[in-house]
Amino acid sequence: MKIEAKSSELLRTLLEKKDFLFEAASLHQGPVHLLLPEQLSRNVEEVKSLLEEFDCINHIFFAHKSTKSLALLKEARFAGINLDVASLGELTNGLRAGFTGTQIECTGPKSSEYLEAALLHGCAISVDSLSELQKIVRFTKRLPIKQASILLRIGDLSPTHKVLKKRDSLFGLPRTALPEAYAMLKENPHITFKGVHFHNDVRDAETQAGTLLCAIDILVEAIQQGFEPTIINIGGGLRTAQFANKQQVRAFIQHLEEGVSKQEPLETWRNYSYGIYLNQRGTISGRKGLSGKIEVPEYTSFLRALLTTQGRDGRPLLEFMAENMIDLALEPGFLLSQQCGLTLLRVESVNQGAEGRLIVKVAGNMYNLSSQMVEQLTDPILISKTKEKSPCSALIAGNLCREEDMLSKRFIPFEQRPKQGDLICFLNTAAYAGGFEDGTPILQPEGKRFVVTFKDGKPTLLSEELYSPWEERDDL
Numbered sequence: 001m002k003i004e005a006k007s008s009e010l011l012r013t014l015l016e017k018k019d020f021l022f023e024a025a026s027l028h029q030g031p032v033h034l035l036l037p038e039q040l041s042r043n044v045e046e047v048k049s050l051l052e053e054f055d056c057i058n059h060i061f062f063a064h065k066s067t068k069s070l071a072l073l074k075e076a077r078f079a080g081i082n083l084d085v086a087s088l089g090e091l092t093n094g095l096r097a098g099f100t101g102t103q104i105e106c107t108g109p110k111s112s113e114y115l116e117a118a119l120l121h122g123c124a125i126s127v128d129s130l131s132e133l134q135k136i137v138r139f140t141k142r143l144p145i146k147q148a149s150i151l152l153r154i155g156d157l158s159p160t161h162k163v164l165k166k167r168d169s170l171f172g173l174p175r176t177a178l179p180e181a182y183a184m185l186k187e188n189p190h191i192t193f194k195g196v197h198f199h200n201d202v203r204d205a206e207t208q209a210g211t212l213l214c215a216i217d218i219l220v221e222a223i224q225q226g227f228e229p230t231i232i233n234i235g236g237g238l239r240t241a242q243f244a245n246k247q248q249v250r251a252f253i254q255h256l257e258e259g260v261s262k263q264e265p266l267e268t269w270r271n272y273s274y275g276i277y278l279n280q281r282g283t284i285s286g287r288k289g290l291s292g293k294i295e296v297p298e299y300t301s302f303l304r305a306l307l308t309t310q311g312r313d314g315r316p317l318l319e320f321m322a323e324n325m326i327d328l329a330l331e332p333g334f335l336l337s338q339q340c341g342l343t344l345l346r347v348e349s350v351n352q353g354a355e356g357r358l359i360v361k362v363a364g365n366m367y368n369l370s371s372q373m374v375e376q377l378t379d380p381i382l383i384s385k386t387k388e389k390s391p392c393s394a395l396i397a398g399n400l401c402r403e404e405d406m407l408s409k410r411f412i413p414f415e416q417r418p419k420q421g422d423l424i425c426f427l428n429t430a431a432y433a434g435g436f437e438d439g440t441p442i443l444q445p446e447g448k449r450f451v452v453t454f455k456d457g458k459p460t461l462l463s464e465e466l467y468s469p470w471e472e473r474d475d476l
């Protein structure tokens with residue numbers, strides 16, 4: 001069953017350049033990740049134009065954690081947005097991409113080294129715990145700095161009207177810790193309390209609006225305490241569809257449901273059912289979990305619904321924020337990296353498994369594509385130097401010599417039977433997928449990243465280090 005991936009104009013242009021793709025794939029023994037940084041600027045433009053609808057000051061921070069790519073970071077700086085980092089390595093990379101400390105916000109758990117670097121560079125720090133705040137107080141006394149800027153990340157902002165939806169978080173202070181945090185901040189006025197931060201993976205605007213309302217309450221409470229916070233940072237988690245055709249996804253879910261309920265073979269490896277199962281009552285369970293993962297609301301409608309939800313005074317939350325000069329900050333990672341890359345894997349062999357099943361073995365593995373983190377649900381594309389009509393469906397397996405090493409658990413329909421030397425191309429691998437978990441199990445090579453730029457429709461391959469969006473655009 002087909003599940004085609006959505007592809008941007010830039011990705012489609014790249015896919016047409018078959019010789020170029022073969023040349024790129026020949027530059028490395030392992031997987032080759034091709035990045036299209038220009039797409040990130042296009043994504044930023046889209047988000048900015050949506051935010052223009054809202055009459056409220058906003059700040060966009062690109063969440064570095066979605067990618068290791070230096071080129072995408074430089075592009076984010078070129079696009080005029082800020083950076084959210086979650087480790088010392090990411091902070092260093094951000095500085096290397098040219099961001100100044102004041103354009104960077106430091107989130108996540110922090111080692112002393114990371115915290116010191118953040119303070120020395122004047123980054124805003126999203127405080128994760130009371131002990132972290134204590135450390136900041138101590139460090140500011142011994143480091144050669146006069147001031148520090150912080151946001152308080154709150155881990156248990158629960159939607160006020162939905163008690164059952166409350167979820168524990170590993171990150172952030174509990175609300176009960178706020179009085180102690182306020183006391184520490186009052187004793188240390190050189191630490192500026194800039195705002196409230198949260199991040200969750202809630203995709204339902206109504207639930208998220210309850211969380212935002214809760215954050216607004218805390219901001220108001222802090223103002224009553226004599227502080228002057230002005231920012232609410234709602235984190236990342238914004239999504240857009242990765243599928244070209246919703247009907248194909250629905251048909252696949254239906255196939256799983258019917259197969260599971262009739263106990264018939266599925267078009268998947270070892271009858272993998274993506275969490276769909278027959279419950280004790282003999283009916284199907286798990287659909288919500290699967291469709292919740294793949295049929296996510298578009299960030300455009302999500303943000304509109306979130307910000308126009310009625311607040312305590314019956315007016316839209318956004319109106320309250322604008323009127324009270326509360327800025328909105330966002331930290332999209334996944335969303336901004338969408339369509340910014342693809343991964344090329346050489347076909348090493350095509351084997352016949354049990355019951356005539358075709359298994360395509362590629363020069364790469366589940367870690368190169370971070371399949372543990374983001375399961376590839378869309379069809380990879382076959383790129384071949386030859387052209388013939390030999391339709392088939394096949395599984396894609398990796399090079400780890402482990403039964404678990406599948407790059408797709410679905411049988412992928414191909415119009416032409418893959419053969420050794422062809423390329424298997426996974427689209428849209430810039431966010432969390434290509435390289436996120438990359439490693440060298442059984443000493444197989446890691447993937448390698450290259451940048452692709454276009455001039456007069458002709459692609460050029462560049463190292464990430466040499467890529468400069470300013471120079472690229474200058475020539476145009």
Ligand SMILES: Cc1ncc(COP(=O)(O)O)c(C=O)c1O
Nearest residue numbers: 063199236237238331332333334
């Ligand atoms: C604090 C924080 N901000 C932003 C993000 C980015 O989320 P996404 O890539 O889903 O937009 C994450 C992801 O884990 C996060 O932890």
